[in-house]
Amino acid sequence: xxxxxxxxxxxxxxxxxxxxxxxxxxxxxxxxxxxxxxxxxxxxxxxxxxxxxxxxxxxxxxxxxxxxxxxxxxxxxxxxxxxxxxxxxxxxxxxxxxxxxxxxxxxxxxxxxxxxxxxxxxxxxxxxxxxxxxxxxxxxxxxxxxxxxxxxxxxxxxxxxxxxxxxxxxxxxxxxxxxxxxxxxxxxxxxxxxxxxxxxxxxxxxxxxxxxxxxxxxxxxxxxxxxxxxxxxxxxxxxxxxxxxxxxxxxxxxxxxxxxxxxxxxxxxxxxxxxxxxxxxxxxxxxxxxxxxxxxxxxxxxxxxxxxxxxxxxxxxxxxxxxxxxxxxxxxxxxxxxxxxx
Ligand SMILES: Cc1cc2nc3c(=O)[nH]c(=O)nc-3n(C[C@H](O)[C@H](O)[C@H](O)COP(=O)(O)OP(=O)(O)OC[C@H]3O[C@@H](n4cnc5c(N)ncnc54)[C@H](O)[C@@H]3O)c2cc1C
Ligand code: SF4
Numbered sequence: 001x002x003x004x005x006x007x008x009x010x011x012x013x014x015x016x017x018x019x020x021x022x023x024x025x026x027x028x029x030x031x032x033x034x035x036x037x038x039x040x041x042x043x044x045x046x047x048x049x050x051x052x053x054x055x056x057x058x059x060x061x062x063x064x065x066x067x068x069x070x071x072x073x074x075x076x077x078x079x080x081x082x083x084x085x086x087x088x089x090x091x092x093x094x095x096x097x098x099x100x101x102x103x104x105x106x107x108x109x110x111x112x113x114x115x116x117x118x119x120x121x122x123x124x125x126x127x128x129x130x131x132x133x134x135x136x137x138x139x140x141x142x143x144x145x146x147x148x149x150x151x152x153x154x155x156x157x158x159x160x161x162x163x164x165x166x167x168x169x170x171x172x173x174x175x176x177x178x179x180x181x182x183x184x185x186x187x188x189x190x191x192x193x194x195x196x197x198x199x200x201x202x203x204x205x206x207x208x209x210x211x212x213x214x215x216x217x218x219x220x221x222x223x224x225x226x227x228x229x230x231x232x233x234x235x236x237x238x239x240x241x242x243x244x245x246x247x248x249x250x251x252x253x254x255x256x257x258x259x260x261x262x263x264x265x266x267x268x269x270x271x272x273x274x275x276x277x278x279x280x281x282x283x284x285x286x287x288x289x290x291x292x293x294x295x296x297x298x299x300x301x302x303x304x305x306x307x308x309x310x311x312x313x314x315x316x317x318x319x320x321x322x323x324x325x326x327x328x329x330x331x332x333x334x335x336x337x338x339x340x341x342x
Contacts, residue, residue: 001045008056012063012219016189018055019217025121026209027140033057033219035079035118038110043123047132048140057219064221065115067091073226074098078117078185078219082173083108085116094340095225097234097253101176104238107245117220120174120200120277121212124167125247127152138164139208154313155249158321159305160275165208166311168272169201170247175271176236178279179253182225188218197223201276211276230255230265232338237328239272239320248272250320252328258337261291268304268325273317280304283325292333294326301325 009015015033023029027043032051034040035058043049057079064077069090076085085091086102105111105119128134128147136145148156148166157168174197182197200212214220225231234255240246253269266287268280283304290296301322308318 002047002050004044004051005053006056007053008059010059012060012187012221015055015057015060015219016187016217018053019219020189021053022055022216022218024210024212024214024216026211028209031055036081036110036114037118038106038114039118039122043130046130048123048130060219060221069094071227073224076116076223076225078221078223079115081112082106082114082116082119083111086111093232094227095180095231095234097176097179097231097236097255098173098225100236101172101238101251101253104236105172116173116223119171120177120197120220122171123211125155125170126167129167139167139211142207142209149311152313153311155247156311156314157275158273158308158310158314158317159270159278160204161309162204164206165204165275167208167275169274169276169278170272171277172236172238172248172251172271174201174277175251175269176234176253177223177225178269178277179234179255179267180225180228180231181267182223184220185222185224186214186218187221188215190215193218198277198279204275227340228255228257228265229338229340230257230267232340233257233332233335235328235331235335237324237331239324250317250324252321252324254325254328254332256292256329256332256335258292258333263287263290263292266329268300268328270304270321270325273308273321280325282306287329292329294330297326297329298322300329 021031061079065079068075136147238251251271255267257265270278283300
């Protein structure tokens, strides 16, 4: 780890002022924000991120860590801890996919430390990204190539990639946020912004070192999840190499509203197999207005994985993705009908 200066931001306006050179959080930005530190310190110890200045946002927990349910939806402060949100009775009852995706992530110690804002900004687990002795990594070292395309890529993405980067977005909670059409609040040097969560992460393009659409100095202050009938009937299915303390190799967040046997609305988020938190719009369209049978779920899984590209070792994810979606759809169907109406 390299030497760096450390400052605590006493409030949001100071955080924004001190954080003007955070870039978009890319690895070479001279300033980095610190929340729980479970991603940032890891990458600093590996010399992947080498900020000159670290701005500790912990004091913002005072005003931006509450969990506030209302008739309209659920507002979550970005500095709430993962464990705190996963255990909240309203989140568990009315937004089960959120609670499950948090509870199935990382370890108890990490969940007690890590924040929601830091969680959605976690970096890929690509081995080449996390080991600076590999020169070829466009995400860490723009223009250097991608060692994973012809290398060790068993855990890499099959959806939304291109030859410049095939990294997998590793988080769980963001997948649930995609399914529930969450929104985020940001505050930065140019003022406040309110965005669909789906627009936070960038698609794969020729600049994989730019992962989000955050502006320099912007702080995520809150998440908002609309109250819907499909949020109440929602589920997170995570497939991983071992049963606990492991990232997804495939995951699906399904939120479902039924009208008798017919699908009135469905939302499908995918994780572990895509470049960014992913939404399976074509599978949703295919299911809407029809009975949710095994055959329909299988066809939806096929549709969701259309266009998936394997690179050898990760070819298995295309079939696994289909199965994971089917399983999540059938689990959501088996849940009791929600009390909330659309
Ligand atoms: C061993 C291990 C296993 C894990 N397993 C899983 C898993 O199975 N599933 C999963 O989803 N995650 C997993 N994680 C990732 C973990 O959930 C994240 O590290 C954690 O959520 C990050 O939150 P943090 O508050 O510690 O972020 P930090 O490390 O403090 O910050 C991460 C990044 O976000 C920026 N940042 C933080 N908060 C804000 C904000 N409010 N506004 C703007 N920028 C901000 C920081 O500048 C930094 O660049 C694992 C991590 C480890 C170390
Ligand atoms: S997949 Fe992306 S993160 Fe991994 S080596 Fe290639 S460019 Fe780097």
